[in-house]
Amino acid sequence: MAKPSLITLxxxxxxxxxxxxxxxxxDRLIETWQIPQIQGILKLKESVTYSFSRGGKRFRPVxxxxxxxxxxxxxxxxxxxxxxxxxxxTYSLIHDDLPxxxxxxxxxxxxxxxxxxxxxxxxxxxxxxxxQAFGHLAVSYRDEAALGLKLxxxxxxxxxxxxxxxxxxxxxxxxxxxxxxEELKLMHEMKTGALIRVSVEGAxxxxxxxxxxxxxxxxxGEAIGLAFQIKDxxxxxxxxTEVGSFPAVVGLQxxxxxxxxxxxxxxxxxxxxxxxxxxxxxxxQSNFDREK
Amino acid sequence: MAKPSLITLxxxxxxxxxxxxxxxxxDRLIETWQIPQIQGILKLKESVTYSFSRGGKRFRPVxxxxxxxxxxxxxxxxxxxxxxxxxxxTYSLIHDDLPxxxxxxxxxxxxxxxxxxxxxxxxxxxxxxxxQAFGHLAVSYRDEAALGLKLxxxxxxxxxxxxxxxxxxxxxxxxxxxxxxEELKLMHEMKTGALIRVSVEGAxxxxxxxxxxxxxxxxxGEAIGLAFQIKDxxxxxxxxTEVGSFPAVVGLQxxxxxxxxxxxxxxxxxxxxxxxxxxxxxxxQSNFDREK
Numbered sequence: 001m002a003k004p005s006l007i008t009l010x011x012x013x014x015x016x017x018x019x020x021x022x023x024x025x026x027d028r029l030i031e032t033w034q035i036p037q038i039q040g041i042l043k044l045k046e047s048v049t050y051s052f053s054r055g056g057k058r059f060r061p062v063x064x065x066x067x068x069x070x071x072x073x074x075x076x077x078x079x080x081x082x083x084x085x086x087x088x089x090t091y092s093l094i095h096d097d098l099p100x101x102x103x104x105x106x107x108x109x110x111x112x113x114x115x116x117x118x119x120x121x122x123x124x125x126x127x128x129x130x131x132q133a134f135g136h137l138a139v140s141y142r143d144e145a146a147l148g149l150k151l152x153x154x155x156x157x158x159x160x161x162x163x164x165x166x167x168x169x170x171x172x173x174x175x176x177x178x179x180x181x182e183e184l185k186l187m188h189e190m191k192t193g194a195l196i197r198v199s200v201e202g203a204x205x206x207x208x209x210x211x212x213x214x215x216x217x218x219x220x221g222e223a224i225g226l227a228f229q230i231k232d233x234x235x236x237x238x239x240x241t242e243v244g245s246f247p248a249v250v251g252l253q254x255x256x257x258x259x260x261x262x263x264x265x266x267x268x269x270x271x272x273x274x275x276x277x278x279x280x281x282x283x284x285q286s287n288f289d290r291e292k
Numbered sequence: 293m294a295k296p297s298l299i300t301l302x303x304x305x306x307x308x309x310x311x312x313x314x315x316x317x318x319d320r321l322i323e324t325w326q327i328p329q330i331q332g333i334l335k336l337k338e339s340v341t342y343s344f345s346r347g348g349k350r351f352r353p354v355x356x357x358x359x360x361x362x363x364x365x366x367x368x369x370x371x372x373x374x375x376x377x378x379x380x381x382t383y384s385l386i387h388d389d390l391p392x393x394x395x396x397x398x399x400x401x402x403x404x405x406x407x408x409x410x411x412x413x414x415x416x417x418x419x420x421x422x423x424q425a426f427g428h429l430a431v432s433y434r435d436e437a438a439l440g441l442k443l444x445x446x447x448x449x450x451x452x453x454x455x456x457x458x459x460x461x462x463x464x465x466x467x468x469x470x471x472x473x474e475e476l477k478l479m480h481e482m483k484t485g486a487l488i489r490v491s492v493e494g495a496x497x498x499x500x501x502x503x504x505x506x507x508x509x510x511x512x513g514e515a516i517g518l519a520f521q522i523k524d525x526x527x528x529x530x531x532x533t534e535v536g537s538f539p540a541v542v543g544l545q546x547x548x549x550x551x552x553x554x555x556x557x558x559x560x561x562x563x564x565x566x567x568x569x570x571x572x573x574x575x576x577q578s579n580f581d582r583e584k
Contacts, residue, residue, distance in 0.1 A: 156427025
């Protein structure tokens with residue numbers, strides 16, 4: 001199918017369309033990056049493109065688009081935010097795969113960034129994407145400076161020592177000592193939850209929702225983030241129970257109950273936002289039902 | 293001596309006082325970071341503190357302070373900018389020292405971050421500082437949102453693929469093939485020059501200087517950045533001539549002439565700004581004269 005243009009009406013999109021719309025926006029963004037035509041930096045851009053352009057499900061950007069659509073806001077308005085969050089997510093994958101972290105050779109069936117471009121370039125690629133995320137927000141929202149600044153503060157908090165990076169640091173210790181349920185929740189809320197949460201929360205702020213509704217969206221994002229993590233843990237447990245996973249800490253039965261509770265809670269929060277049907281409800285339910 | 297308080301008059305400070313004032317501000321900033329009291333993240337904060345708290349000369353922050361003082365603006369006004377630039381500088385040192393980059397065991401006579409805390413934590417520390425730099429700007433300049441956004445765009449451009457990180461990527465290739473003078477200048481302008489440039493340029497923006505004066509400050513920052521790099525190259529050449537250094541590319545004599553030209557140019561730019569004496573003039577001259 002033809003790529004939906006920027007003025008495609010959101011109501012006509014499904015999640016595959018949304019993913020492709022984001023893929024397309026990523027490619028167009030990278031094309032705007034004017035760099036000196038000299039060895040080294042050309043390789044760096046190729047390495048950044050390798051990971052950023054071939055994203056997976058674009059789960060976080062799609063969440064931002066869905067939130068906007070639910071409030072009849074054109075996805076174009078939340079796109080810079082969605083792309084910034086995806087840059088942070090992409091950098092975190094590149095750094096996570098490095099030998100000193102998870103030492104992974106493959107991601108999504110393809111060689112990891114450092115396997116193709118070498119460790120040094122992969123490290124720099126991650127640094128470049130992380131840096132660019134904030135610059136992209138600053139430039140994109142320059143006509144709404146207060147909004148732009150609020151988003152940058154939100155993204156920094158969710159992705160740095162108070163969020164994703166802090167969560168990764170906590171996770172490292174779980175390899176050494178089995179955590180409590182509270183510690184495990186905290187780790188996931190920070191490591192993967194925070195970025196998923198702000199995909200929803202940031203979009204809510206951009207859509208101009210009331211403070212109370214933004215708060216509800218924040219809780220919704222938290223519930224979705226944790227529910228996805230727990231479902232992943234449950235599916236993984238069919239093969240192997242990881243030390244720092246919910247089934248290992250509270251057992252299979254209680255893990256399933258937590259997932260049920262979170263799914264119910266997400267639907268309640270959606271209902272409070274006046275959303276009782278449509279793609280956000282489907283997304284929450286399909287996570288509960290999914291088999292992979 | 294007692295640490296200067298925030299209301300110390302700038303005219304009474306020398307560069308050692310300024311450095312200590314910055315050291316003190318760094319420590320107070322780190323103290324405000326409220327993190328969960330749990331293993332892993334405590335270690336991460338310790339690792340961040342290890343590198344950020346024991347800075348070297350604080351050359352970039354001191355430049356920002358000096359620029360502000362030259363225009364009778366209280367250093368407190370440029371402090372958040374100075375600290376953000378220093379966070380970027382510190383993260384770049386931590387990542388540069390990693391085994392996949394320069395593989396350095398010591399920095400400033402102390403073990404490098406990864407030698408003390410391990411590679412994984414050092415990688416995360418760098419990521420955390422880089423992320424925090426932008427969050428710190430967003431929070432600090434929230435009452436002047438347009439200014440804050442401009443500074444974030446400037447810092448991102450100077451430190452990412454268009455600046456420092458891009459310069460590092462170019463430098464990697466110079467190990468393989470000897471660069472031309474133009475390529476060498478470009479690499480240094482990006483790798484180390486950009487961050488020094490924006491220490492001056494960002495401070496000029498914060499001080500509310502005219503567009504023309506900001507442009508002059510930008511050129512001044514560029515000249516100072518390159519002059520410091522070339523002086524380092526000259527001092528290094530006494531022991532060993534690096535492949536990608538000015539003496540290796542254009543010879544000792546021409547390198548000395550470039551340094552003379554840049555020093556003269558910096559003084560002319562200062563004169564255009566109405567500065568004919570004081571610590572900025574001294575800083576430019578002392579770089580020309582220094583023996584280490």
